[in-house]
Structure formats: structure tokens, C-alpha cells
Amino acid sequence: MKDYDGYNYQKYRELALNKNLSVYEKIGFPDSYRKGVEDKIFQDILLKCPLLNSKERLNVLDIGPGCSNLQKYIFKICKEKQHSLYLSDSPEMLDLIDNDSNNIIKVPGMFPDTFDKIKSLCANGFDIIICYSVFHYIFVDSNVWYFLDCLLELMNEGAQTIIGDIPNISKRKRFFASNNGIKFHQEFMQTDEIPEVKFNCIEKGKIDDSLLHSVIMKCQNSGYDAYIVPQAIELPFANRRDDIIIRRP
Numbered sequence: 745m746k747d748y749d750g751y752n753y754q755k756y757r758e759l760a761l762n763k764n765l766s767v768y769e770k771i772g773f774p775d776s777y778r779k780g781v782e783d784k785i786f787q788d789i790l791l792k793c794p795l796l797n798s799k800e801r802l803n804v805l806d807i808g809p810g811c812s813n814l815q816k817y818i819f820k821i822c823k824e825k826q827h828s829l830y831l832s833d834s835p836e837m838l839d840l841i842d843n844d845s846n847n848i849i850k851v852p853g854m855f856p857d858t859f860d861k862i863k864s865l866c867a868n869g870f871d872i873i874i875c876y877s878v879f880h881y882i883f884v885d886s887n888v889w890y891f892l893d894c895l896l897e898l899m900n901e902g903a904q905t906i907i908g909d910i911p912n913i914s915k916r917k918r919f920f921a922s923n924n925g926i927k928f929h930q931e932f933m934q935t936d937e938i939p940e941v942k943f944n945c946i947e948k949g950k951i952d953d954s955l956l957h958s959v960i961m962k963c964q965n966s967g968y969d970a971y972i973v974p975q976a977i978e979l980p981f982a983n984r985r986d987d988i989i990i991r992r993p
């Protein structure tokens with residue numbers, strides 16, 4: 745298994761170089777899924793990581809920032825609050841991010857391969873870590889348990905982390921087996937058909953409840969609080985993706 749629904753770190757390097765794509769397409773979304781929605785995603789992230797807005801001069805790490813407006817909103821608040829913003833993404837993706845500010849520190853490469861470099865650049869650790877719509881690629885390209893060890897090690901006492909927008913096949917099935925899910929499918933696909941949902945089967949290469957709950961236990965066993973939480977209802981993937989919040993006591 746080398747990709748998640750056709751995407752992985754390498755694929756994003758290619759998309760970043762393709763001049764014919766919109767900023768949303770470069771990060772793997774049709775325009776309709778992200779255009780005009782990213783401010784709502786940002787507000788949802790603020791709710792889950794309130795330190796971003798409530799304190800100043802913090803260290804913030806964005807793993808897989810991409811190049812669309814969500815990255816710009818995160819950059820803007822970091823500038824306003826005088827946070828130092830560290831970005832770990834491919835060199836091709838980072839090249840698309842304006843370099844007009846001395847509060848941005850780019851660390852090109854795939855996380856957690858960039859862990860040592862990040863740690864050497866920011867020995868004081870991080871107060872906020874954002875990893876939005878990236879976990880499923882780390883799941884295929886890397887080792888999620890090692891990723892988590894690195895992530896947790898980077899978190900200061902009191903730090904807040906969001907691992908957001910994780911596709912969860914179990915949640916997707918629960919939704920499409922429900923009356924609301926059937927209605928959604930029929931309206932979206934312009935059909936009278938009932939969506940096919942199979943339970944008690946192998947879902948090869950997909951993230952499900954068992955993995956998300958194991959991530960929570962891994963964080964808790966490491967001494968951190970962790971929660972699976974829903975996305976704001978108006979977000980495009982709210983019915984089939986989950987967010988994880990991690991807090992270091």
C-alpha cells in the first residue's frame with residue numbers, strides 16, 4: 745500500500761509543481777471542497793487549539809501545511825501573535841509559500857524524517873502543533889507509532905495539538921447506513937439508489953475506529969490527554985472524518 749485514495753507525499757510533490765492546478769487542487773481537493781470553506785476550517789482549528797489566539801510568542805509547528813488559504817490563515821494569526829511558525833512539507837510545496845516574514849522557518853522534507861532537524865532548530869519545543877489532512881499520508885508513507893512518538897516528544901507542557909481531517913471508514917459506514925446518509929448520497933449523486941455499505945469485512949489499507957482509538961491509547965499511555973472529536977458540522981467532510989486533539993498536561 746503506497747497511497748491513500750491515490751495520494752501520498754510523492755504525489756503532492758508533483759502536484760505542487762503543476763502550474764495548471766488551483767491551490768486547492770495542488771493539495772488534493774477539488775475547488776468545491778475547499779473554496780470558501782477554509783476560513784471555517786481555520787475557526788474549527790482555533791476552537792481546538794485556543795492557545796493560537798490566546799497567547800503570544802509561542803512556537804507553532806505545522807506538519808504538511810500545503811499552499812492554500814488555510815496555510816495563509818495560520819500564517820496570519822502567527823504573525824499577529826508573534827508566534828514562530830515552523831513548516832514541515834516537501835521543498836516543492838514550501839516553495840509555494842511566501843517567504844516574506846522572519847517568523848516562518850521552513851524545514852523541507854517528510855515528517856517524521858525531519859524530526860531531528862526540527863528539534864535542533866527549535867530546542868525549546870512546541871506549544872501548538874497542527875497536522876491537518878495529513879495523517880492518512882503518514883499512515884501510508886511512514887510508521888504512525890513512530891510519528892506519534894516524535895510528535896509527542898516535540899510538545900511542551902501545556903501544548904495543544906490537532907491531528908485533523910482524518911478519514912475514518914467506520915464513521916463513513918455509520919453515516920451511509922443511516923437515513924441521513926442515504927438522503928445525502930441520493931441528493932449528491934442525483935439517484936434513488938441506496939449506498940452500498942458492508943460491515944464485518946476487511947477494509948484493506950483504510951483507517952478505521954480501531955486505529956483512531958489506538959492512537960488515543962498510545963497518547964494516553966505516553967502521559968498525554970487525547971480525544972477523538974467531530975468537525976464543525978458545516979465542514980465538507982464532517983460526516984466521514986474525525987479530528988484528534990492531544991493536550992500535554
Ligand SMILES: C[S@@+](CC[C@H](N)C(=O)[O-])C[C@H]1O[C@@H](n2cnc3c(N)ncnc32)[C@H](O)[C@@H]1O
Binds near residue numbers: 753810856876
Ligand atoms: C491534503 S494536503 C493538506 C494541506 C493543509 N494542511 C490543508 O489542510 O490545507 C496534504 C499536505 O501534506 C503534505 N504531506 C504529506 N505527507 C507529509 C509528511 N509525511 N510530512 C510533511 N508533509 C506531508 C503534502 O505535501 C501536502 O502539502
